[in-house]
Amino acid sequence: MNKRLTLQAGWVFIAPSLFVLMVFFFGPVFLALIMSFSDFDIYSLADIDNLRWIGLDNYFKLVQTPLFWKALGNTFYLAIFGTPLSIAVSLGLAMALNVKNAPFKGFFRIVLFTPYVTTLVAAAAVWHFILDTRSGLLNQGLRLLGLEGLDWLGDPHYSLPAIILFSIWKSFGYNMLILLAALQKIPDELYEAATLDGANAWQRLLHVTLPGIMPSFWMVSLITLAGYFQLFAEPYVMTQGGPAQSTLTLMYFMYNEGFKWWNLGTASATAFVLFIMLLGISVLSPKNEAETKP
Amino acid sequence: MNRRQTLSLLMAAGLGACFKREDGMRIWAMGTEGEKIVPFIDAFNHKTTGPKFRSQALPWSAAHEKLLTAFAADNLPDVIALGNTWVSEFAALDALEPLNQYGIDTSNMFEAAVDNATIDGKLLGLPWYVETRLLFYRKDNLARAGFQNPPQTWAEWEAQLAALGKIGGNHKFGAFMPVNEFEPLVAFCLQSQNQILTHNATKGGFQTNGIKATFAFVKSLYDKGYAAILSGAEAPDLYASFGRGEFTFVITGPWNIAEMRKRLPADAQDKWATAPLPGPTGLGASILGGVSLGINKASTQKTAALELIKELTSVGVQAEFSKATADLPAVKPAWALAGLETDAKAHSFYQQLSLAKAPPKAPEWERIANEMAIAMERVVRGIQSLDEALAGLDDFANDILAKRRYMINLKGNSHE
Structure with a gap:
């Protein structure tokens, strides 16, 4: 009896968020799944009677579309190169901020966190200027160093690296703070003991720091990885997916299918492919997290 | 609801x-x-x-x-x-x-x-x-190659481009036609006696003789070196290079009259002009x-x-x-x-x-036009033969237009 009462109270507490989730998340996701089995297009938009159920055809067509593979390839490129670089930058700066007695720590912490709280679209617009071939800050800096400037956003070879550069700048602040919190929890005694045992800085990083922050490290890595898989606004603002479709991500491909060509069936199918990939990534986490927990 | x-x-x-x-x-x-x-x-x-x-x-x-x-x-x-x-x-x-x-x-x-x-x-x-799109050209280059007037036919244009190629120096390429732009290709296709999309724009007409000949003509411009194989991003700045006379022809739209007047150096201003597109047998159509x-x-x-x-x-x-x-x-x-x-x-x-002529009137047209440029790029880069590309374009168009055919049949049946 008592147990049933608490259960009911629990339901009452989660009801508001459950309601919101149902209406704005599970409902649309379910509708999108249904839609992915249809050929919803502008003709169906004109009259819903023009909609046809085509089963898995959208998925079969998708794997035969070269542009889908191109977008998938670009997305993997971003994830594979972007994630480790993002984490490395975040970890490096977190460790720098964790140095004992370093001056102006609070100031640097705020400054380094600032990019994360800027509006993405505004920041992307600013980076568009920074990356400009002729008058951009980055190329002028490279020229000062005696290097040839690159056509960052105009050359298919450098456009993805440019997007990664911007993404790292935009997102490292958040990861840095999480990693910093984890670093601060590692007791100093462990470092002292390791030093006494003759461990050098590299060994201390590998055997004390990393195991100490492993749960946070994994979480940050997975979130960053998932973030790269869902990258959209950066290329949308900076390159419109170009040049030569070199910055077309899976999300962007989906957007074009859905809202440019209005093939909502294909777009929904793409969304579910992405969904399954992200589901696969999130399955990675508990297992590894369990392993790393003492 | x-x-x-x-x-x-x-x-x-x-x-x-x-x-x-x-x-x-x-x-x-x-x-x-x-x-x-x-x-x-x-x-x-x-x-x-x-x-x-x-x-x-x-x-x-x-x-x-x-x-x-x-x-x-x-x-x-x-x-x-x-x-x-x-x-x-x-x-x-x-x-x-x-x-x-x-x-x-x-x-x-x-x-x-x-x-x-x-x-x-x-x-x-x-x-x-x-x-619409038409020729912007450099009068001075053309005069150096021995021509006083812009071309009226494809054959004349080819002769001019061939002559321009022999001047040497900066004038290596006669025409500036980035391969990612579908408009010039579509414009030339509209000059054909065949239609790009047939059967009330529900089927691809890419393997008809006229369209095939047009694709072959545009391909030959790249093959013979009359136009460089560039996509938009790799292309040099249009105004700077046209201002220097590094190429003679570019097919573009009316907004560039004002842009050219603004951006070309003063000494190049009396050296450029515009002319309608050459066609197979005389001045040709262009895309509206x-x-x-x-x-x-x-x-x-x-x-x-x-x-x-x-x-x-x-x-x-x-x-x-x-x-x-x-x-x-x-x-x-x-x-x-x-x-x-x-x-x-x-x-x-x-x-x-x-x-000028209106492009095919199908809601799916823009997508097909994009694909035409992509197919042409594959052909001129030697990834695909012309015949394969045209067959591929017909498949693409027929696939994209499947719903339109279905809709038109549906409407036709309901009227009966």
């Missing part, structure tokens, strides 16, 4: 967008025109006894998506400026009011522009401003572009909307608008009023517009 409500909910959830209905009449227009239209709307509001209009400018890059989502949300403005390739799409949506019944005189407008806005016999918009003004079928104030689009397409307003924007008027008598008739560079556009 009816269809529109369901869709609005989906839109709201999917895009996080929120459309707010406001009172008064609305007109949406794209780009510079969307901004430059403001004083004309003010003047109209001042004059009219009916409801007042408010204009809103949409950026070109987002306009198409915005219009479709607005349709889904049942929130299209009363008057809609539509890029000419979108007309058939909005016809498929049945979003536009047919104007035939209002007895509007379109005889003083460019025929291709009126044709472009006419779908299945229904006039769905009034041409507002027009554009531009923007038309349509009336939202769901508008409750169609009389007022009609009054506005009539005003915006009247001779006087067309001329003034052309002066404000440097756009080409869709109404022929406005050309003289805007001072365009005495401008030789603009006059070529008048000639070309009279020869």
